[in-house]
Amino acid sequence: MARMTRIQREIVRAAFRLAFAYPKTDLDNPPRALDDLIYIILSGQTSEINYQRAYATLRARYPDWEAARRAPARSIERAIRGAGLSVQKARYIKAILARVHADFGETSLDGLADWPTGDAETYLRRLPGVGVKTARCVLLYTLGRDVFPADVHCLRIMERAGWLKRGKRRMEDVADAAQALVLPAIRRELHISLVQHGRAVCKPVRPECRRCCIAECCRWGKKSR
Numbered sequence: 001m002a003r004m005t006r007i008q009r010e011i012v013r014a015a016f017r018l019a020f021a022y023p024k025t026d027l028d029n030p031p032r033a034l035d036d037l038i039y040i041i042l043s044g045q046t047s048e049i050n051y052q053r054a055y056a057t058l059r060a061r062y063p064d065w066e067a068a069r070r071a072p073a074r075s076i077e078r079a080i081r082g083a084g085l086s087v088q089k090a091r092y093i094k095a096i097l098a099r100v101h102a103d104f105g106e107t108s109l110d111g112l113a114d115w116p117t118g119d120a121e122t123y124l125r126r127l128p129g130v131g132v133k134t135a136r137c138v139l140l141y142t143l144g145r146d147v148f149p150a151d152v153h154c155l156r157i158m159e160r161a162g163w164l165k166r167g168k169r170r171m172e173d174v175a176d177a178a179q180a181l182v183l184p185a186i187r188r189e190l191h192i193s194l195v196q197h198g199r200a201v202c203k204p205v206r207p208e209c210r211r212c213c214i215a216e217c218c219r220w221g222k223k224s225r
Contacts, residue, residue, distance in 0.1 A: 007163050007181060014161070014214040015186045018193035021213040027192055028052075029141040033109035034065055034100065036142045037124070040134045041092055046084040048199075054083035065107040069097035092129030099127055109138075117145045132175045140191065146184035149191055150175045153198025160202065160220035 004012070030036045038058070043051040058079045062068035068076060077090035101107045103123075112120045117139060124135035136149035148154075155171060155178060158164040163181055166174050182190055201208045207220070215221030 004183070008183060010161070010217050011163060011182060011190070012186065014217045015190045015193065017213045017217070018197060019189055022193045022196040024196065025189070025192060026141070027195060029137070030055075031142060033112055033138055033142040034107070037096065037109065037127075037130070037134070037138050038065075038093055040137050041089055041096070041129055042080060042083045044085065044089070051083045054080040057082070065097055066101075068093070069101055069107050089129075095128040096130070113143060117147065120145070121147070132172050136175075136179075140188055146187050148179040148182045148187040150178035151191075151195060152204075153202070154178065154191060154194045156204065157194050157198055157202050157218075160207070160218060161214070162219035 030039050039051070039055050042054050042058075058068070058076065061075070061079045062071065073090050073094045076093055077086045080086050080089055080093075083089065097107055100109060104111050112123065115123070120143065121132075121135050121139060124130050124138055125132060133149050133151050136147040137151075139145040139147045140149055150158075150171065152171070155164065155166055155174065158178060158181070159166045164174065164178055179187070197212075197214075201212050209215050209218075209221045212218065212221050
């Protein structure tokens with residue numbers, strides 16, 4: 001087994017502290033792959049309460065995805081309007097449902113459970129509107145794979161801590177580097193903890209370093225203190 005780097009050791013120490021601070025082990029994502037994919041599509045560029053309400057409304061109107069696949073895009077757009085960007089998101093949802101049905105013969109992604117992780121990620125990333133973060137979220141939350149979805153919260157905290165140099169690079173361009181830094185055994189736990197920490201403490205503007213549980217592991221936090 002390869003020895004951990006200094007940064008990996010720092011990440012492991014931070015992961016333990018975060019786990020105590022945030023004992024919640026999930027973010028309320030739906031348990032099935034296609035459900036979760038649509039849920040994450042709705043979460044883009046809006047608040048948690050807005051996309052959760054939009055998903056609930058969409059599922060109330062279409063209890064199964066086959067009905068949504070056959071529905072007019074305008075109807076889906078009206079159901080998800082509260083999540084913002086409803087025209088674009090409705091277009092993505094319609095295109096995804098059509099592609100999945102064509103590829104699997106049913107409006108379901110349950111078949112991905114038997115696929116190797118790399119193949120499943122490649123397939124998901126080829127779907128309309130799906131990037132590496134979204135694909136890895138689906139793999140992590142619903143298929144139990146040891147991947148690390150590097151969302152905005154994860155990348156912000158990793159950069160502030162000095163674990164990752166992002167600069168002006170896009171999220172897609174640093175996703176693999178971020179994943180490689182995190183040991184597979186702690187990827188799920190750390191991702192969920194970082195998302196919660198980014199929402200509550202390490203915010204984009206005015207991070208609350210004085211009440212941060214990993215400030216001693218963080219270059220930004222040390223400077224603030």
